[in-house]
Amino acid sequence: MLCLNGVSLARTFPSTKWLFARHSCSKLFVGGLSYDTNETVLKDAFVQHGEIIEAVKVICHHVTGKSKGYGFVQFTSETAASTALKEMDGQLLDGRNIRVDYAHRGRL
Secondary structure, three states, X not given: OOEEXXXXXXXXOHHHHHHHOOOOOOEEEEEOOOOOXXXXXXXXXXXXXXXXXXXXXEEEOOOOOOEEEEEEEEEOOHHHHHHHHHHHOOOEEOOEEOEEEEOOOOOO
């Protein structure tokens, strides 16, 4: 989403929400994770691209506790998120090529 002074313009102007649906200001979706990848590994892989808010999350099944193979990383700035997306999409992490995209409301 496009942000102005930390406020989502899609929230300020609801009729334009569809224009910004693809982008979350600083939150990235990371898919294709190895089932062995934990939050520490994920954070270590992304922190080289900018300061990360504590919101690094690998999504796990609520009963088994096993990873579902995707997670989220949130940066303190849109610039860092953009750089991480460009640099990390398609890279090898724990033996798997990961997919990185901007997170959106449909995801956590």
